[in-house]
Amino acid sequence: MEDARRHYLDLIRQDGVRLSPPLARAFAAVPREVFVPDGFHRRDGSRVLPADPEFLRSVYSNDVLVTKLNGRQPISSSSQPSLMAIMLEALDVRPGQRVLEIGAGTGYNAALLATLGAEVTTVDVQEDVADRARAALARAEITGVRVEAADGYTGGPAGRYDRIIVTVGVAGISPFWIERLLPGGRVIAPVEHAGMHPVLAADPSGAVSVICPAGFMSAAGPLGARHDGSHPPPPAGPLTGLDPAAPARWGAPLEALAYRDLWFAAGAWHRRVTYASVPGREQSLLAVLSGGDRYAAVVLPxxxxxxxxxxxAAVALALSDRWWSLGRPPMSAWRATLAQAGPLLVPRAWKLGL
Structure with a gap:
């Protein structure tokens, strides 16, 4: 087990993910397998049970563990550990601070927060998910975590917090979260943008910055409400009828992170940007839709x-060339301010903060 957890830390650190000593100790100390006692689903839908020989190896992989499905749609999981690490480092939680977590999931993330010394309240709108998280925390002998079945939009039980972390994809920031932040606090949340859920940081003043790219299961109810600035959802199926409109222009294809940077920038400049699939290509592609989604263009890496x-074609070409001409800015260079849009606060007027 010690070897498995040591390898686990190495997997989390791949691709330059930083683990501070306290967070590394937390990942090494909290037994992830306790939080998936009934097994889990892989990304391909196959199930892994505790009795399976590969159970522990799969648990201590750098991958999401899906724990609840609605049909074939994942609706609860233990997130990818490297993404959890990035979000927890961005949260910058200190011992004794009060943390509100929106989306209890398996309880594993709350256990890491408690091991870092935080006083945690975690809420989940699904009562059975909250019950299982509470039971798992008890089995792991984790103290300092309060689990509530509650609406994440309002934030659950009354109280104010030093930090708020959101572990489900949302369409914007709940105004209730900002009201509950103590001075100097921050919200870390994956907020919809051009079909993905980049992780954003927001402070009590409404200033917003970008932490990293991500994709999350989307919240229902007010947290998933569409607004006048929403990007279009991705097409239901692969785009067809696409013809070459501009040749390859960048020599070597963009690496995955740089392609996400382009994707974010295009979404900051144009509200008809989303993603789509194209026959014969495995990856999702940056797409521009128009004409009630009857017409489209995609930009290849x-x-x-x-x-x-x-x-x-002209819009897609202009967006990609604009990003290239500005020196290929990373998404972490973007800044915005929250503004009211329906029941949510959403980033407006994205600007480069280079």
Missing amino acids: DGEVLASSDHC
């Missing part, structure tokens, strides 16, 4: 543009 209309 090498800069080639495929399109079904001249207008979409």
Whole structure:
């Protein structure tokens, strides 16, 4: 087990993920397997049970563990550990601070927070998920965590917090969270942007910065409410009828993180940006939709543009060339301010803060 957890830390640190000594100790100390006592689903939908020989190896992988499905749709999980680490480092929690977690999941993230010395309240709108998280925390002998079945939009039980962390994809920041922040506090949340859920940091003043790219299961209810600034959802199926509209322009294809940087920038500049699949290509692609989603263009990682209309092609080409001409800014360079949009506060007027 010690070897498995040591390897686990190495997996989390891959791709440059930073683990502070306290967080490394927390990941090494909290037994992840206790939080998936009934097993879990892999990304491909296959199930792994505790009796399976590969159970512990799979638990201590750098991968999401899906614990609840609605049909074939995941609705609860233990997130990818490297993403959890990035979000926890961004949260910058100190011993004794009060933390509100929106989305209890398995309880594993709350256990890490408690091991870091935080006083944690974690809420989940699904009562059975909250019950299982509470039981898992008890089995792991983790103290300092209060689990409540409650609406994450309002934040559950009354109280104010030094930190708020959100572990489900949301369409914006709940105004109740900002009201509950103590001076100097921060919210870390994955907020919808062009079909993905980049992790954002917001402070009590409404200033917003970007932490990292991510994809999360989307929240229902007010936390998933569409607003006048929402990007279109991705098309239900692969885009067809696309013809070459511009050749490859960048030599080597962009690496995955740089492609996400381009994707974020395009979404900051244009509200009809989302993602789509294209026959014969495995990865999701940056897409521009128009005409009630009847027309589209996609930008490939090498800069080639495929399109079904001249207008979409021109927009996709202009967005990608604008990002390139600005020196390929990373998404972490973007800044915005929260503004009211329906029941949520959403980032407005994205600007580069270089």
